Amino acid sequence: MKIGITCYPVFGGSGVVATELGIALAERGHQIHFIAYSMPFRLGTLSENIYYHEVDVNTYPLFEYPNYSLNLTSKMVDVAKYEHLDILHVHYAIPHATSAVLAREILAREGIKIPVVTTLHGTDITIVGKDPSFSPVVSYSINESNGVTAVSDYLRQETYDRFEIVRDIEVIPNFIDTRRFYRQNKQHFKRALCPNDEKVLVHVSNFRPVKRANDVIHVFERLRSRGVGVKMLLVGDGPDRANAEHLARELGVYDDIRFLGKQQPVEEILSIADVFLMPSETETFGLAALEAMACGVPVVASNVGGLPELIEEGQSGFLCTLGDLDAFTERTLQIISDEATLERMSASARSRAENDFDVNRVVPRYESYYETVLAGESARLTTAVE
Numbered sequence: 461m462k463i464g465i466t467c468y469p470v471f472g473g474s475g476v477v478a479t480e481l482g483i484a485l486a487e488r489g490h491q492i493h494f495i496a497y498s499m500p501f502r503l504g505t506l507s508e509n510i511y512y513h514e515v516d517v518n519t520y521p522l523f524e525y526p527n528y529s530l531n532l533t534s535k536m537v538d539v540a541k542y543e544h545l546d547i548l549h550v551h552y553a554i555p556h557a558t559s560a561v562l563a564r565e566i567l568a569r570e571g572i573k574i575p576v577v578t579t580l581h582g583t584d585i586t587i588v589g590k591d592p593s594f595s596p597v598v599s600y601s602i603n604e605s606n607g608v609t610a611v612s613d614y615l616r617q618e619t620y621d622r623f624e625i626v627r628d629i630e631v632i633p634n635f636i637d638t639r640r641f642y643r644q645n646k647q648h649f650k651r652a653l654c655p656n657d658e659k660v661l662v663h664v665s666n667f668r669p670v671k672r673a674n675d676v677i678h679v680f681e682r683l684r685s686r687g688v689g690v691k692m693l694l695v696g697d698g699p700d701r702a703n704a705e706h707l708a709r710e711l712g713v714y715d716d717i718r719f720l721g722k723q724q725p726v727e728e729i730l731s732i733a734d735v736f737l738m739p740s741e742t743e744t745f746g747l748a749a750l751e752a753m754a755c756g757v758p759v760v761a762s763n764v765g766g767l768p769e770l771i772e773e774g775q776s777g778f779l780c781t782l783g784d785l786d787a788f789t790e791r792t793l794q795i796i797s798d799e800a801t802l803e804r805m806s807a808s809a810r811s812r813a814e815n816d817f818d819v820n821r822v823v824p825r826y827e828s829y830y831e832t833v834l835a836g837e838s839a840r841l842t843t844a845v846e
């Protein structure tokens with residue numbers, strides 16, 4: 461198949477999933493055309509079967525605000541027509557699904573048929589979608605797509621609850637390349653960071669308020685004040701990073717925390733971690749947690765959103781009440797204070813990633829969904845789903 465993929469190419473879970481999907485589909489023999497405003501950051505070098513088409517966000521003086529959505533639509537029309545695409549797969553409802561639906565209608569006038577598959581990732585529904593003025597556009601773009609997928613049961617239900625949806629939504633979870641994400645031997649790195657054999661806590665996020673980065677600092681401080689030998693690595697950057705650094709200084713734990721900023725490859729850092737902390741207010745899936753699990757790192761996370769679909773309580777990690785810092789501290793301690801527990805949970809985390817979320821198990825589900833959509837069999841319901 462010739463597949464056009466559009467995503468936000470910068471740091472962020474939806475861009476990562478879209479890029480990894482394109483790479484995996486290309487390896488399986490499909491021709492992939494990324495259509496985005498910059499090269500997706502996980503793409504690395506282009507290879508056979510992978511093409512990149514840049515969307516120019518023009519700056520003509522009359523347009524005080526750049527017309528990203530229309531520039532994207534125009535590029536989709538162009539690429540679909542001249543590269544003879546079979547399908548457009550967009551990640552994120554607005555504006556990507558909206559642009560794709562418009563491109564499909566424009567192409568239809570020229571006798572070119574191209575179905576649109578939209579994958580919902582979460583913040584397009586749970587955060588952006590909260591602005592009521594976007595609601596009709598989001599509903600329209602979902603309803604008018606030829607196929608729609610969501611990354612968890614939770615997100616599927618949220619979409620039905622928040623919007624006027626009159627079509628089916630297929631759940632296809634996120635996935636991980638377990639050949640790339642595995643526990644590597646990074647003992648030299650571990651020894652340099654932990655001269656006294658301390659345990660290592662890791663948090664990876666974009667430091668937006670929804671990630672509750674300050675909770676991670678509080679948990680660390682509580683462990684330190686109980687005399688537990690721990691260090692912490694914080695990976696990523698965003699609006700709350702400065703707050704978190706400030707809090708760490710205020711609580712007197714800054715010297716035992718490393719703020720590493722945006723890092724590639726994250727799997728090397730995860731390879732020396734003992735526990736991954738994800739105290740988020742919501743997560744539709746929690747891709748960063750899955751990356752940690754594939755590297756054999758148990759996760760202590762909030763019991764919210766799609767996280768219970770990923771983390772099996774007491775096996776690959778623990779789920780705590782949102783904001784319950786005592787629970788987060790106790791559960792982390794439970795894992796790191798007993799070698800047998802740590803080893804057992806580390807092995808369970810890896811198995812969970814391999815057995816249920818490996819790229820080779822999940823990507824074929826996208827392929828068969830494309831076939832369903834191309835055959836015109838994805839259902840458009842006649843009434844809204846409750």
Ligand code: GMT
Binds near residue numbers: 472742
């Ligand atoms: O994590 C983010 O805030 C970025 C965001 C995105 O849309 O790029 O991530 C969402 O999609 C990821 C990929 O499907 C999910 O793994 C994240 O859980 C989800 N984030 C939230 O729901 C907050």
